[in-house]
Amino acid sequence: MIDDIELGLDTFGDVTTGEGGRLKHQAQVLRDVVEQGILADQVGIDFIGLGEHHRDDFAISAPEVVLAAIAARTERIRLGSAVTVLSSDEPVRVFQRFSTVDAISNGRAEVILGRGSFTESFPLFGYALNDYETLFSEKLDLFAGLLKGGPVSWQGTVRPPLQNQMIYPPIENGTLKTWVGVGGSPESVVRAVNYGLPMMLAIIGGEPKRFLPFIDLYHRAVDQLGGEVQPLGVHSPGHVGETDEQAFEDLWPGYEALQNRIGGERGWGRTTKERMRMETDMGSLYVGSPETVAKKIANTIKTLGIKRFDLKYASGPMPHETLMKSIELYGTRVMPMVKDILAKD
Template sequence: MTRHHQFGLDTFGDVTVGPDGELLTHAQVLRNVVDEAVLADRLGLDFFGVGEHHRHEFAISAPEVVLAAIASRTERIRLGSAVTVLSSDDPVRVYQRFATLDGLSGGRAEVILGRGSFIESFPLFGYELSQYQDLFEEKLNLFAALLPQEPVTWEGKLRSSLTDQLVYPRVEGGSLTTWVGVGGSPESVVRAANYGLPLVLAIIGGSPARFAPLAELYRKALAQFGHEPQPIAVHSPGIVADTDEEALETLWPHYEVIMNRIGRERGWGAVTRDHFESEASPHGALYAGSPETVAQKIAAALRVLGADRFDLKYSNGTLPHEAMMRSIELYATKVVPRVRELLAESGSEPGSTDAAAAEPREASAG
């Protein structure tokens, strides 16, 4: 069996520095994100995702508004969240906002539901962190009940019940494309499989091969729950430049700042250059390098996980807009075609005849 892989981009709307080295305003960052998405669409990429955060380092707190602006300036690229923090939102309102985006974009909307890696939204919207797990469980249950677009009768403990309730607007294509984003928990993987929803693996550290058992668990759980096979996507950070050295030297100062800021909040030690380069090695989760290096690494990850889509988180801390635009250009024009070649050689992309699983390859230098 062969598959047609897809390739996307994700951003959190990280607040970046301008040519003068000063931080840009949130408003300018939002406008730059729209320009970045327009470039991705023009170059033929498949997906553009924006994250939801409620911190000063990130400009995007209302993904659907940003995506609607992007929809008005693009033609074919699919548009989604990365992720929507469902635990601190209302499932009905999330559904309505993305159904609206789907209508405005001509059926291009996707939503990736997750618990989020930051907790600022909980006190901001009046939710208790002690209910972190229960909130997501219950709200995902309700959201899944909305997807068939039939009258919903539902009862929960943390939200008011619904009785024979229809929700509008209707999605023209029959159902809103909905994924569940997970960070490596077997319970989260099984939860996604239970609802028959596609899975996004957020791999932001360590070897992607560590997640292969989770991908296999997901496939087995889908079958046990009686669902059809569903796609798996991978989300990981990175940057593409003309050479490996340029990519690493461009990214490092911005990576160091954001990782150390988050690390101080979470009790981590200071990030080192050795750790950075280890993550950028063939066995790490940072896809930073020349087009050939990044392509080899993406192809290896897709093979070892049996994944269907790769989304490069191309924004990294204060990395300037101009560097991100160049990275997007190289990713779309050099990396993606090369990944397709590599996957075809191993039989996992259309045009090949043997779909046997292949071992990950080492990324080449330079």
């Protein structure tokens, strides 16, 4: 069904350039993100996700606060995290913050829970990386209990137990839509099925079809463990311009800076335009004119059988005005084209 396909946007609040090419203060970047969310609502985009980070090149450390600001100035767009690093947070407080956003937005809040591919939050909040797996598995178990509503009783090793504890504010209508973010861990796929939660795949490199084993694992786990198949989604980076070459040239400086910064931290080689071109042509970088990006998104949706695609529209220090144009093109031209392509198949 074409009607149940959702197209969204994600950002980490990448610190952008302003006058004279100087990096903006993170405070201004946050104000810009609010404006980007308002525009996304105006052009009909289904969802905007804000990613949590704790470092100088990304401005968003408290997604829920920014989401609440966007909620107060929008009407229909769904609002969520991309992702919330549950491993280094307190599940009860995460639930309370998102139930608050849900109330402010009249039921438009979502949360995507992840283990965190960036690890700055662990020492910041006093968690040991040696406990990486235990922290996520136990905290997800508690969060799943909170989603049921009513008094919660829970016991584990990473926080004090709860006994018949009510959590406030409760979700007003139904439950809080909660996704499990998956990068490359089969265990996270099975966890999503165990708790009956949708799965969001972060595909940031290589051909999307190489993630088909994760989709297959999800369906096999549903068959074996029982339950219903939940929506599956993909998050990937990209940029929309008026033409393929303009989009490529707009993205390259910010993409280069971001990839080389993260690559230097993780021991990767320096990126090149040739590598970016290859990822654009054959991999998971959705860059080009509205027609080019729409065709690539539609192909990914068909190949993986997903219900939502979220484009990470900010990559490195790209100017705010460039990001706003990309958002406008995504909502007004890419989205209708994707729906038309899918309707014809």
